[in-house]
Amino acid sequence: MPVRKMYNGFFYKFINYVVKKYQWLSVANAQRSFKQLGPNCYLEYPVHLINSKYVSIGSNFSAKYNLRIETFDQFEGDSYTPEICIGDNVIMNTDVHIGCIQKVHIGNNVLMASRIYISDHSHGDVDRHTLEIIPAKRPLTIKGDVVIEDNVWIGEGVAILPGVRVGRNAVIGANAVVTKDVPAFSVVAGVPAKVIRQF
Numbered sequence: 472m473p474v475r476k477m478y479n480g481f482f483y484k485f486i487n488y489v490v491k492k493y494q495w496l497s498v499a500n501a502q503r504s505f506k507q508l509g510p511n512c513y514l515e516y517p518v519h520l521i522n523s524k525y526v527s528i529g530s531n532f533s534a535k536y537n538l539r540i541e542t543f544d545q546f547e548g549d550s551y552t553p554e555i556c557i558g559d560n561v562i563m564n565t566d567v568h569i570g571c572i573q574k575v576h577i578g579n580n581v582l583m584a585s586r587i588y589i590s591d592h593s594h595g596d597v598d599r600h601t602l603e604i605i606p607a608k609r610p611l612t613i614k615g616d617v618v619i620e621d622n623v624w625i626g627e628g629v630a631i632l633p634g635v636r637v638g639r640n641a642v643i644g645a646n647a648v649v650t651k652d653v654p655a656f657s658v659v660a661g662v663p664a665k666v667i668r669q670f
Contacts, residue, residue, distance in 0.1 A: 504520060504523045504524065505523050505524070505526050505527070505528060506523075506524055506525060506526055506527045507526075507527040507528060508528050508532075509528060509529045509530035509531070509532065509559065510530050510531075511530055511531045511532075512528065512530070512531070512532040512533070513532070513533045513534070514532075514534050514538065515534065515535045515536045515538075516536065517536060517537060518534070518536075518537075518538045518539075518540075519537070519538070519539040519540070519541075520540050520541075521540070521541040521542060521543070522541070522542040522543065522544060522553065523540060523542070525542040525544070525553045525554055525555060525571070526540055526542065526555045526557070527554075527555070527556050527557065528557045528561075529557060529558045529559035529560075529561070529579070530559045530560070531559055531560045531561075532557060532559075532560075532561050532562075533561070533562045533563065534562075534563040534567065535563065535564050535565040535585075536565055536566075537565050537566045537567075538563060538566075538567050539566075539567070539568040539569070540555065540568075540569050541568075541569070541570045541571070542554075542555060542570075542571045542572070543570075543571075543572050543611065544572075546572075546610070546611050547608060547610055547611075549610060549611065551572040551573065551611070551613075552573070553571045553572050553573060553574070554571070554573070554574045554575075555569060555571050555574075555575045555576075555577075556574075556575070556576045556577065557577045558577060558578045558579035558580075558581070558621070559579045559580070560579055560580045561577060561579070561580070561581045561582075561583075562581075562582050562583065563583045563587075564583060564584050564585040565585045565586070566585050566586045566587075567583055567585070567586075567587045567589075568587070568588045568589070569589045569590070570588075570589070570590040570591070570592065571590070571591050571592070572591060572592045572611050572613060573591050573592065573613050573615075573616060574591060574616040574617070575589060575590075575591055575616070575617045576616065576617070576618045576619065577619045578618075578619055578620045578621040578622075578623070578639070579621045579622070580621055580622045581619055581621070581622070581623045581624075581625070582623075582624045582625070583625045584625060584626050584627040584628075584629070584645070585627055585628075586627060586628045587625055587627075587628070587629050587630075587631075588629075588630045588631070589617055589619075589630075589631045590617070590631075590632065590633060591613065591614065591615065591616055591617045591633045591634075592611045592612060592613055592614055592633055593611070593612055593614055593633065594606060594607075594609045594610075594611060594612075595609030595610055595611075595612060596612055613633070614632070614633030614634050615633050615634025615635075616634070617631060617633060617634070617635055617636075618635075618636040618637070619631070619636075619637045620636070620637060620638055620639040620641075620655070621639045621640075622639055622640045623637050623638075623639065623640070623641050623642075623643070624641075624642045624643070625643045626642070626643055626644050626645035626646070626647065627645040627646065628645055628646040629643050629644075629645070629646065629647050629648075629649065630647075630648045630649065631643075631649045632648065632649060632650050635649050635650065635651065635652060635653070636652045636653070637649070637652070637653040638652070638653055638654050638655030638656070638657065639655045639656070640655055640656045641653045641654070641655060641656065641657050641658070641659065642657075642658045642659070643658075643659055643660070643664065644658065644659065644660030644661070644664075644667075645660075646662070647659060647660050647661055647662065647664040648661075648662045648663050648664060649663070649664045650663040650664065651663070651664070653666075654666065654669060656669060656670040657669040657670070
């Protein structure tokens with residue numbers, strides 16, 4: 472019995488060492504790929520990055536596995552100037568997806584649950600000419616910057632669509648689809664999201 476306990480103790484210490492070492496190496500590699508990555512950041516792999524050279528992240532950032540950040544400076548012959556800015560003390564749970572061709576700004580102390588989608592663009596307009604093009608080949612259209620101010624709490628399964636500003640200290644309920652600006656100090660929910668409480 473003592474031998475088994477000793478073996479288990481050694482095994483768990485070894486696994487913890489490997490995991491910490493791998494995470495340190497992963498963050499070190501990520502740091503080189505971002506435009507800026509502040510101190511005390513934690514990225515749980517796998518992480519999916521496209522053109523992360525346009526992404527700036529502040530200090531004490533934390534993201535669980537399957538973070539997906541995509542910026543596009545070119546698509547189907549068109550050029551864009553993407554910029555994603557994420558502030559300090561931002562926490563993201565699993566499967567957060569951010570897409571950008573112009574600007575996405577996330578303030579300080581923002582808390583995000585899982586399966587959140589944020590984008591400042593769409594694949595083409597909804598008109599007869601565009602709908603005749605294969606969906607994957609439709610031009611990306613800029614619909615407006617996304618700005619999420621400080622101290623915002625975003626619930627599970629939320630989609631924040633282009634051209635939206637979320638005011639400080641707002642709460643977005645689970646599975647909401649945010650298509651319009653969210654006032655500061657308010658709670659929104661639903662599809663499309665509507666204010667259900669304001670302070």
